[in-house]
Amino acid sequence: MGKLSVAVVGVCATLSVWAQExxxxFSAQVPLSVSGNGPWYRLELPLAVQLSARQADLSDLRVFNAAGEPQAYALSRQSAQHTENRNVADVKWFPLYAADTRETLPAVVMKSSAEGTLLEVRPSTATTTGQQVLRGWVLDASAIKAPLQQLSLDWSHEQEGFQRFSIEASDDLQHWTPWGDGQVARLSFADERVEQHDVSLPGQTARYLRLLWQGQAAPLLTSAKLVSATRSSLPTPWVWSQPLSGTRLQAGEYTWQLPAGLNVERLRVELTQPNTLAPVTLSGRRDSKQAWQPLSNGLLYRLTQNGQDVVQDQLQLPGQAVAELKLQVDERGGGLGTAAPTLRVAVRATQLVFLARGEPPFTLALGNASAKAANLPLSTLIPDYSAERLNTLGQATVAGDVRVTSPALVAAVDTEPNWKKLGLWAVLLLGVAALGAMAYSLLRKPAAAR
Incomplete structure (x- = not known):
């Protein structure tokens, strides 16, 4: 059986050598230059380069070094980016007193400065007689402009147990909006202590917060902090094509042929005439042999209002691969004219990251309809990958024009015998014959022994 294993390994090794890309x-090669800190480099793929691919999902993309050796790589299609800036601020607190713990709302007078800073909270004259009970607190958040995300309280250590209270928000100290209930706690058991100081807030802005304890006196606060956060969102980065000319099939129906199959996610129709209003339906297909599939519909317009143009010229698409587009226009809106309008399509920006091995220059290769996907996940390509780490990688840039193999040369190669495939089949058949001979020899030995 040792010979059998050696034969199998030999066949696999031979096939691997023959199959080396x-x-x-590949029909297109693009020279690359690298700079910055390696060995990983990232490249924003221009749409002009992507159009050289034979597969819409870029499965036929490869990177080679100067010796023609393939490089490990990953593809990342970029999405919308979200950032959050958090800030923790100490705020002032003012006590709220009432006649007893059952009083729903303490009768108080509140004063603030012209800027909104809370200056004073005192009982009204009608409730100053008799013993007063601490019912709650008013927090001054007037200096915080961002939405409030979290409240953090600390109070006198002599007061243990659960502290339950209602939370209300106001911008004028007159009208209060309920923000739900809060609970903090300080519990001791044997030598263990459990403390809970934080309460979540609804993420809205407010100048003042009112905390009211129900059925119990409020504790003496020693600290009050508010966590605010400003969230920002960057739109999804798109790569737009050059203007594409179309063909008018008949009234209200136009088609466009894309340079290649693309995963189109946005489409922009040039509306040249003012006061254009066009309900439209968009269809697509991968080639002329397929039936048209509906992709999107909507209302395109360019209207003049108050001396300015108000334009809606884009449609959102599902992102499936298409090579032809057809737009049908409801002519009752006036149509889009006798000539097909100019069209632009957008695909999601794609980033290539590769691990440089061997000597430069490096070459990006595309254009092989039979190539299988060879990209890795980013977390595999970069073991300690993170979004922040991605921004520190070296940069790769396109260093020249796309070199495309001559169509005549491609035709000549296609008409000749595929010696690589013939060689692979020959080696495979020889391996199978050798395995069959071994098996036959092994089966005959027990019969001879009898």
Whole structure:
């Protein structure tokens, strides 16, 4: 059986050598230059480069070094980016007193400065007689402009147990909006202590917060902090094509042929005439042999209001691969004219990250309809990958024009025998024959022994 194992390993090794890809297996090559800290480099793929691919999902993309050796790589299609800036601020607190713990709302007078800073909270004259009970607190958040995300309280250590209270918000100290209930706690058991100081807030802005304890006196606060956060969102980065000319099939129906199959996610129709109003339906397909599939519909317009143009010229698409587009226009809105309008399409920006091995220059190769996907996940390509780490990688840039193999040369290669495939089949058949001979020999030995 040792010989059998050696034979199998030999066949697999031979097949691997024969199947090694080279830049010549791809119809387009793009020279790359690298700078910055390696060994990982990232490249924003221009749409003009992507159009050289034969597969819409870029499965036929490869990176080679100067010796023609393939490089490990990953593809990342960029999405909308969200950032959050958090800030923790100490705020002033003012006591609220009432005649007893059952009083729903303490009768108080509140004063603030012209800027909104809370200056004083005192009982009204009608409730100053008799013993007063601490019912709650008013927090001054007037200096915080961002939405409030969290409240953090600390109070006198002599007061243990659960502290339950209602939370209300106001911008004028007159009208209060309920923000739900809060609970903090300080519990001791044996030598253990459990403390809970934080309460979540609804993420809205307010100048003042009112905390009211129900059925119990409020504790003496020693600290009050508010956590605010400002969230920002960057739109999804798109890569737009050059203007594409179309063909008018008949009244209200136009088609466009894309340079290649693309995962289109946005489409922009040029509306040249003012006061254009066009309900439209968009369809697409991968080639002329397929039936049209509906992709999107909507209302396109360019209207003049108060001396300014108000334009809606884009449609959102599901992102499936298409090579042809057809737009049908409801002519009752006036149509889009006798000539097909100019069209632009957008795909999601794609980033290539590769691990440089061997010597430069490096070459990006595309254009092989039979190539299988070879990209890795980013977390595999970069073991300690993080979004922040991605921004520190070296930069790769396109260093020249796309070199495309001559169509005549491609035709000549296609008409000749595929010696690589013939060689692979020959080696495989020889391996199978050798395995069959071994098996036959092994089966005959027990019969001879009898």
């Amino acid at each position: 080279t830049p010549a297996d």
